[in-house]
Amino acid sequence: MQVRLLGPVELCDARGSVPIGPRARAVLAALALDAGRPVSVERLVATVWPEAPPATATTQIQGCVSSLRRAFGESRGLLVTSGPGYLLEMGEEEIDALGFGARVREARRAVRGGDDDSAARLLREALRGWRGSALDGVPGLHAEASVLEEQRLAAVEERITADLGRxxxxxxxxxxxxxxxxxxxxxxxxxxxxxxxxxxxxxxxxxxxxxxxxxxxxxxxxxxxxxxxxxxxxxxxxxxxxxESTLPQDVADFTGRIAETEMIVGVLAASSAPIVAISGRPGAGATSLAVHAAHRLRSRFPDGCLYADLHFTADPGEVLGRVLRFLGVPVPPRARAERAELYRARMNGRRILLVLNDAAAESQVLPLLPGAGGSAVVVTGRTRLTALPGALHLDLAPLPVSDALALLARIAGPGRIRTEPEAAARLVDLCDRLPLTVRAAGARLAGKPHWRIADLVARLSDDQHRLAELAHGDLDVRRGIAASLAGLSAPARTVFARLADGSFTREETDDLIEELVDARLLEAVRCDDSGRMRFRQPGLVRAFARGLSIRTEVGNATEEAGP
The missing domain is CATH 1.25.40.10 (Tetratricopeptide repeat domain)
Incomplete structure (x- = not known):
């Protein structure tokens, strides 16, 4: 049984509304508002007859309770006599007003945790239960209806605040x-x-x-x-x-990275570190994670959130100019030193979150650090920016298999994953369990409903075609690999292509190998019996190196990566 108070008062069972008289509805509403607590007959009389109750009021209340018990049918035991009154044993799952209040409280906990997305969702769910004016048809509960209406408006305000935060x-x-x-x-x-x-x-x-x-x-x-x-x-x-915010929109189907997100939100919300530096391979989802965490943090930075893409090569002075315009300086100074000085002055006393995407080196980031105050920075890059002072460093590994499969299911559809679990597991492995490539594979499957997952697995099994098969619109890991390659010295690019056939050891190319490791185009895996460190190229990186000739790819990497 369900009792609905957020609109015309109704008693419902599995088949729909159960007919009850107007006086019984008033008694039901009064009992439901105080569910779990006894309500006196005197209070029920005042609810049914707010002006002048008849001499038979108590008898009529007893008749209303009897008719309600008949309406409850097999659930009649929920309405019990308690002292000089009655008690309705129902909770938030059965009474819409109680369920509304529970969801609002849960949303407020989400707001305190910096999770505007969850808060907005919970408040929408809470408000969806409203069907009109609360306690409609029961004039004896006018004061209670006003309280419920105020709670509804407050929930609308809180939902709008959460959506503004998003x-x-x-x-x-x-x-x-x-x-x-x-x-x-x-x-x-x-x-x-x-x-x-x-x-x-x-x-x-x-x-x-x-x-x-x-x-x-x-x-x-x-x-x-x-x-x-x-x-x-x-x-x-x-x-x-x-x-204000210039953040890109959060990824609607962001999946996984729960621990990493909580770490970023916890550290910056608590101001225990002013900088979080996220690094990872091309396609590991550093940008998506940074933006996702920044949206979670918006309420903690009331003076705004600013996103700046450094494209690995952006001049810090140009970025300072953009930030100063955001801070209300229409014409920033020409000299970079003057811009930096004015920037620190404008940031003083403000709480702004700055997201710097695709930094190539600390030299790009250091002039953009806000200095003393309550502001914070999230920076992403391929290399580990270990020289940033006071930074928390977060190195992204590939997704766990379960998260990679969950992401694939959200894009391609869970039914296909359940139908071909082994092929799905093989597919995410061929994607190196990177969010970008798993997303691209899922998008390809979503666009080809007649394909089996095994069909795409077969296409990806050929290294020479794997990266092309994993390109879908803007989802193309080749761009990230090519950009990393373009930033290397010419000898390192040559080593990258020459060593694409498997694992190898340091020989005469120690510095070049370390350059490849820093660019995330090579991974250190273990020491062999001689004590030397061994290295390997990750699967998709190896496919990139193998699939294209040295002359075509290495010679034109800079051009392909773009400015």
Missing amino acids: GRAAELLPELAALCADHPLRERFHAQLMVALTRSGRRPEALEAYQRIRCTLVTDLGLEPGSELQRLQRDVLAAAPVP
Whole structure:
């Protein structure tokens, strides 16, 4: 049995709504609101007859309870007599108002943990249960209905805050405009509209929104707007960054890397390290992880989140100029030293999260470190940037088999994985269990519903064609490998191609081999019996080296990688 209070009061069983009279509905609503606690007959009488109860009120309440027990059928034992009243033994799974409250509390725990995605999802689930005005049809519970309605509006506000934290400002504008029209005196909705307009690049409209709510408050109540609205107006007028973000959208089907994500969020949220440096092979998902963690952290950095792609070769001075424009400096100084000095001054006292993607060396990152204060940096790169001061270093391995299969299932469909489990396991191995290549393989299968997984495995078994088969739109690991190769010295590129036939040892090329290891084009695996370290090229890297001739690939690697 289900009791619905978030709309017209209803009692439902597996077949739908169970007919009960209006007085029985009022009794049911009063009992459900206090489920698990006894409700006195006196309270039930006041609910059914808020004005002047008849002399037979107590007898009629007993009749209502009897009719409810008949309506409950086999579940009649849920409604029991308790002292001078009655008790309904139902919980949050059976009473929609209780389930609503439980989901809202869970969402608030997610917010405290910095997880805006989960908070928004839980609040949407909670609000989906509303079918109209709470306790509709029971005038004796007007005060309780007002409390529930306030809880609903608060949940809407919290869901919008979570969605703003997920970078969905523009999508929220129509909803916020409607909410402000429906609730002209509710300042929080107007404040959220101002934030959404500002983050959408519509600052003049944000100021107009402020003037509208101010006019309404002064005219209707004789009051000025509250402190939050006044602060937002000052920020917009000063062109200061009202919590903004230039982060790319989070990956909707991000899978795995749970421990790594929690480590990044925990460290930066606690301010125990100002920098997290993520490194990994091409295709290991360092960028996706950095962006995913940054979205989780947005509420911890109220002055904004900034994403800058360094493309391995970007000049730090040019990146400083972009950051300064974000910080409200329309024309940054020409000299890099002056830009760096102004940048540190502007960052002082602010909490901004800076995501620097694809750094080639510490020299690119050091001028962009914010200095003292509450800001933080997440930086990604192929090489381990061990000279960054105070950084937490996170080196990404391939995905565990279970996570790689879970990612494949989310893209290609879980039914196909269940049908061909061995072929699926072989497929993710051929992808080196890298998120980029597993995603590409899943996308190929999704686009070829008539293929078996074994068909794609057969195509990938040939090294010369494997990388081409794993290219799907922008998902192409060859670009990352070629970019890493382009950054090497010419002798190291030659060694890369010459040693593509398996594992090998250091001989006269120690420095060149270390250059390949630093670029993630070579892996140290073990020491042989002579004590010498042995190395190997990962499967997809080896396929890259084998599949193309030295003259074509090594000679043109720089051109293929692009600027």
